[in-house]
Amino acid sequence: MKRDIQLVVLLLSVIGCSLASLTLWKVMASRERALAEVDIHGLNLTQALSTYSEGIVRQSSMILLGLVERLETEGSGPRQIERLTQLVSRQQPLMPQLSGITVYDRDGRWLMSSNRPIPAGANSSDRAYFIHHRDDPSREPFIGLPIRSRANQEWVITISRRFDDATGQFAGVVAVTLGVENFLRLFGQIDLGHDGAIGLSYTDGSLLVRYPFREQDMGRNFSSSPIYAKYLIDKSVGTASFTSSLDGVERLYAFRKSDQLPLVTTVALGKREALAAWQLEAQLSALVVSGLLLLTGSIGWLLIGAMRRRSLAEGELRVTQQQLLDSNQQLERLAMHDALTGLANRRCFNETLAQELGRARRSGRPLALLMIDIDHFKRYNDSHGHLAGDACLQQVAQRLAACTRRPPDLLARYGGEELAAILPDTDCAGAARVAQAMLDCLALEPLAHADSPFEQVTVSIGVASAQGCDLENNEALLARADQALYVAKDAGRNRLHIG
Missing domain, CATH: 3.30.450.20 (PAS domain)
Structure with a gap:
C-alpha cells in the first residue's frame, strides 16, 4: 500500500x-x-x-x-x-x-x-x-x-x-x-x-x-x-x-x-x-x-x-479475519477435545476411529484399540469429592497420554472415567505392550486411593486388534475392546485383557 x-x-x-x-x-x-x-x-x-x-x-x-x-x-x-x-x-x-x-x-x-x-x-x-x-x-x-x-x-x-x-x-x-x-x-x-x-x-x-x-x-x-x-x-x-x-x-x-x-x-x-x-x-x-x-x-x-482508508479497512479486516480464524480454531479445538483432561473427546475419537479404520482396510495394516476404565472411581469421588475426582482424572490422563508417543496414536476421553486409545499399525502384541506400559506408569508413581483394594488408583484395559482386511466396522472393534475390558474387570481389575 x-x-x-x-x-x-x-x-x-x-x-x-x-x-x-x-x-x-x-x-x-x-x-x-x-x-x-x-x-x-x-x-x-x-x-x-x-x-x-x-x-x-x-x-x-x-x-x-x-x-x-x-x-x-x-x-x-x-x-x-x-x-x-x-x-x-x-x-x-x-x-x-x-x-x-x-x-x-x-x-x-x-x-x-x-x-x-x-x-x-x-x-x-x-x-x-x-x-x-x-x-x-x-x-x-x-x-x-x-x-x-x-x-x-x-x-x-x-x-x-x-x-x-x-x-x-x-x-x-x-x-x-x-x-x-x-x-x-x-x-x-x-x-x-x-x-x-x-x-x-x-x-x-x-x-x-x-x-x-x-x-x-x-x-x-x-x-x-x-x-x-x-x-x-x-x-x-x-x-x-x-x-x-x-x-x-x-x-x-x-x-x-x-x-x-x-x-x-x-x-x-x-x-x-x-x-x-x-x-x-x-x-x-x-x-x-x-x-x-x-x-x-x-x-x-x-x-x-x-x-x-482502504488500507486501514483492509488491515482491520485482516485482524478481524485472523481473530475469526483463531476463534474457529479455538471452537474446533473445543469441539474436538475434552475441556477437563485436554484429551480428544468422544466426537474426535469417533471421527479418528472411522478414518483409521478406512485407512487400515485400504492398506491391509493392523489397527488396535484400547478401552480403559479407572477402577473404583465412584468411590474416589464419594470419598474425596468431585473436585478431587476431576484432579485425579486429569493426572491419570496425563500419565496415560505419555505412553502414546507416536503421532498417529490418539488417547481420548470416552466418557466419565472411561478412556480409549487408537493405535494405528499396531497388532495385539504391540497394543498389549502399550497397555502394560500404562499400568506400569500408574504403579510407578501411585495415586493414593484408600477405598480401593489396591490402595492406589488403577485402571483396567481391554485390548482389541484386527488386520485391515478383517475389519468390517468400528462397532465390531469397539465391541471386542469393550468386552475385553469387562473381562479385565471381572478378573479383578488393575490388569489388561486381550479380546
Missing part, C-alpha cells in the same frame, strides 16, 4: 512538473514572440519615418538648389530678391513642413525672409550653418542643429546651401527652416504608448527632433548612449533594449541609419507597455495552471486519503 501511495505521489508530481514546465515554456515563448513583434513593428516605423525625413530633406534641397541657381544667374539685387520672394510664396504652400526661407548676403545680413518682414539690422553671421558655408566651399546642402528662429522664436532645423558670385567667391547663404513642431505633429500621430519615443539625430549623436518634445534635449549629443557606442559602429539598422539616459525608462529601441544622409531614426517603445498584453496572458495562464494544479493536488489528496 505504501508503494501504491508513493507511485500516486510520483505520478502527481510528474503531472504537476510537466504542466508547470509546459506552461512556463509557453509563456516564455510567447514573451519572445511579443518582443520579436515589437522589434519588427519598431523597424517598420523607423523605415517609414526615415523615408519621410529623407523626403523632406530632398524636397528642401531641391528648393534650395533652384533658388541658388537663380541667385547665381540673376544676382541678388532688389529686383531679383523681389522675384525670388514671389517664387517662394508660390512654392512654400506645396511643402507645409517649411517654416520659412531666408537669404543672407556674404556678411550675414538678411536679404529675404519668406515668413516675416526683415528686422532692422538683422544679421546671422554667427549662425553655425552660415559659418560652415562661409568657410567650406562645398556646394552640398548642410543640415544644421536645432536653433531658435530669430524671426518667430520657434525651434527649427535649418537646411542650407551657399551661393557664389560671378567670380566663384562666397556670396551668401540660402536657408530653409523646418519647424520642429511640424515633425512632432506627424510623430504624435503614431501610437507609441505612454513611454514611447521617436528621435531623429545626426550620426554623431546630436539630437535634431524628439517626440515627446523636451526643450532641454534640443541639440543634445547622445554619442555616449548604447545605440551609438555599441550598435551603430558596425550596424546601420537593428534593435536593442536598455534604460534611457533621459528619463530612466526601460525601452525597446529600433534604429536605422540613412543611406544617403547623415541621419539616424530611432523608435523606442516602453518595455513594460510592450509586454502588457503578454503579462496579462501570462497571468491568466498562471491562474489557469494554478487552478489545474490545485485541482490535481486535491484529487490526488482525496485519492491518497481513500487509499489510506
Whole structure:
C-alpha cells in the first residue's frame, strides 16, 4: 500500500512538473514572440519615418538648389530678391513642413525672409550653418542643429546651401527652416504608448527632433548612449533594449541609419507597455495552471486519503479475519477435545476411529484399540469429592497420554472415567505392550486411593486388534475392546485383557 501511495505521489508530481514546465515554456515563448513583434513593428516605423525625413530633406534641397541657381544667374539685387520672394510664396504652400526661407548676403545680413518682414539690422553671421558655408566651399546642402528662429522664436532645423558670385567667391547663404513642431505633429500621430519615443539625430549623436518634445534635449549629443557606442559602429539598422539616459525608462529601441544622409531614426517603445498584453496572458495562464494544479493536488489528496482508508479497512479486516480464524480454531479445538483432561473427546475419537479404520482396510495394516476404565472411581469421588475426582482424572490422563508417543496414536476421553486409545499399525502384541506400559506408569508413581483394594488408583484395559482386511466396522472393534475390558474387570481389575 505504501508503494501504491508513493507511485500516486510520483505520478502527481510528474503531472504537476510537466504542466508547470509546459506552461512556463509557453509563456516564455510567447514573451519572445511579443518582443520579436515589437522589434519588427519598431523597424517598420523607423523605415517609414526615415523615408519621410529623407523626403523632406530632398524636397528642401531641391528648393534650395533652384533658388541658388537663380541667385547665381540673376544676382541678388532688389529686383531679383523681389522675384525670388514671389517664387517662394508660390512654392512654400506645396511643402507645409517649411517654416520659412531666408537669404543672407556674404556678411550675414538678411536679404529675404519668406515668413516675416526683415528686422532692422538683422544679421546671422554667427549662425553655425552660415559659418560652415562661409568657410567650406562645398556646394552640398548642410543640415544644421536645432536653433531658435530669430524671426518667430520657434525651434527649427535649418537646411542650407551657399551661393557664389560671378567670380566663384562666397556670396551668401540660402536657408530653409523646418519647424520642429511640424515633425512632432506627424510623430504624435503614431501610437507609441505612454513611454514611447521617436528621435531623429545626426550620426554623431546630436539630437535634431524628439517626440515627446523636451526643450532641454534640443541639440543634445547622445554619442555616449548604447545605440551609438555599441550598435551603430558596425550596424546601420537593428534593435536593442536598455534604460534611457533621459528619463530612466526601460525601452525597446529600433534604429536605422540613412543611406544617403547623415541621419539616424530611432523608435523606442516602453518595455513594460510592450509586454502588457503578454503579462496579462501570462497571468491568466498562471491562474489557469494554478487552478489545474490545485485541482490535481486535491484529487490526488482525496485519492491518497481513500487509499489510506482502504488500507486501514483492509488491515482491520485482516485482524478481524485472523481473530475469526483463531476463534474457529479455538471452537474446533473445543469441539474436538475434552475441556477437563485436554484429551480428544468422544466426537474426535469417533471421527479418528472411522478414518483409521478406512485407512487400515485400504492398506491391509493392523489397527488396535484400547478401552480403559479407572477402577473404583465412584468411590474416589464419594470419598474425596468431585473436585478431587476431576484432579485425579486429569493426572491419570496425563500419565496415560505419555505412553502414546507416536503421532498417529490418539488417547481420548470416552466418557466419565472411561478412556480409549487408537493405535494405528499396531497388532495385539504391540497394543498389549502399550497397555502394560500404562499400568506400569500408574504403579510407578501411585495415586493414593484408600477405598480401593489396591490402595492406589488403577485402571483396567481391554485390548482389541484386527488386520485391515478383517475389519468390517468400528462397532465390531469397539465391541471386542469393550468386552475385553469387562473381562479385565471381572478378573479383578488393575490388569489388561486381550479380546
